[in-house]
Amino acid sequence: MATPLSAAEMLSALKTEGLGVHEHVGWTTHNRDKATGKAFGPVIGVLIHHTAGHGDRELCFDGRYDLPGPLCHAWLGRTEGLWLIGHGRANHAGLVDHDVLDALRKQAPLPHDDHAHADGNDCLYGLEIENLGNGKDPYPDAQYRQAVLWAAALCRAHGWSERSVAGHKEVQPGKIDPSFDMDDFRADVRKQLAAGPTGTGGKPAGKASKPRVDLSRLIDAAKTDPEAKQGHVSYLTGTNLTEAALVELGHLARTYAGDGSFGSATVTAYARWQRHLGYTGAAANGIPGRTSLVKLGAASGLFTVIA
Ligand SMILES: [Zn+2]
Structure with missing residues (x-):
């Protein structure tokens, strides 16, 4: 929507x-x-x-x-x-x-x-x-x-x-x-x-057109969706972009992506991404943080982050 x-x-x-x-x-x-x-x-x-x-x-x-x-x-x-x-x-x-x-x-x-x-x-x-x-x-x-x-x-x-x-x-x-x-x-x-986009739209290629993921809404989704009813959707567009990036970088199987729900498979995949960045323990708990999310958006080329 x-x-x-x-x-x-x-x-x-x-x-x-x-x-x-x-x-x-x-x-x-x-x-x-x-x-x-x-x-x-x-x-x-x-x-x-x-x-x-x-x-x-x-x-x-x-x-x-x-x-x-x-x-x-x-x-x-x-x-x-x-x-x-x-x-x-x-x-x-x-x-x-x-x-x-x-x-x-x-x-x-x-x-x-x-x-x-x-x-x-x-x-x-x-x-x-x-x-x-x-x-x-x-x-x-x-x-x-x-x-x-x-x-x-x-x-x-x-x-x-x-x-x-x-x-x-x-x-x-x-x-x-x-x-x-x-x-x-x-x-x-x-x-x-x-x-990624190949045109310019009169602006620097890619930059202006990239969708933005709201970090605080994404954190809410990662904390809410796994405990809620199967398929619960808190933040559809941000979750889908995050999942698409995790799929693109090989941390999430495609079958789990695209339903808009930040379920336990997505949390597990996000923890994998955090460990990939060198985080350990509670810093790799699968709940997005600003640095890891910015890096995910940049590495996949799919989004930028707003706090
Ligand atoms: Zn027709």
């Missing part, structure tokens, strides 16, 4: 990740919030679509006779690059499975989508990729790469892992988009998140 990025933050996040960005005239105020009386957010993830057509950028901006635009937040052309289309609520997800939304919220593996009851336009950013989606229309490498960067940019900006990424076909029964494998796509987003 997170507050949606402002238009300026969106632009900066995408550019920092390494994307060239085109801005459709009017995109910053183009949304369905007023017309529906439903504000966009809090956001929980990103959704990938194919457009099932070609030359459909303006269609995605204007909408169809039965579905007003914007039909996505960004449109990714086969050769025309990434275009920002809307900002706020967009008609891209429709009614989706609430169990899948719950899993995205918890960054857990996605269950089968067999319901269409929950409003996916409330809480998901949407990318439409220009492709026929018939399995025969190839995605050029450069286009696919931009889709990975788009998803990674938003995940990084929100402190999410690749588990906050889904395909339309995974959330709404009957949908088939996108026409590539979403597990492969998530693996590519994970690699990009670990590799």
Whole structure:
């Protein structure tokens, strides 16, 4: 759960990740919030679509006779690059499975989508990729790469892992988009998140875009979650970033990461990191301290720390 990025933050996040960005005239105020009386957010993830057509950028901006635009937040052309289309609520997800939304919220593996009851336009950013989606229309490498960067940019900006990424076909029964494998796509987003941003966004690369972990909230989570009910979540984004860093550096098995709960496996892994730094005894008890956390963020390249 997170507050949606402002238009300026969106632009900066995408550019920092390494994307060239085109801005459709009017995109910053183009949304369905007023017309529906439903504000966009809090956001929980990103959704990938194919457009099932070609030359459909303006269609995605204007909408169809039965579905007003914007039909996505960004449109990714086969050769025309990434275009920002809307900002706020967009008609891209429709009614989706609430169990899948719950899993995205918890960054857990996605269950089968067999319901269409929950409003996916409330809480998901949407990318439409220009492709026929018939399995025969190839995605050029450069286009696919931009889709990975788009998803990674938003995940990084929100402190999410690749588990906050889904395909339309995974959330709404009957949908088939996108026409590539979403597990492969998530693996590519994970690699990009670990590799770090490649663009500048007009600022020093990486620096401004790195999410921040709040030390005091993380300490609370490490003290609360292991004793609480299984899967208790005190500080989702900070815990996920810490776990991703521990996974990246080989101190935590991937199966324990990404649920937002600072459970006993995470405490054990954090103690391993502390011992790796040379701490012993009570100083290596698995409860994060400022120095060890700053070093973890720097060594993984995933975050900075606020006290
Ligand atoms: Zn779709």
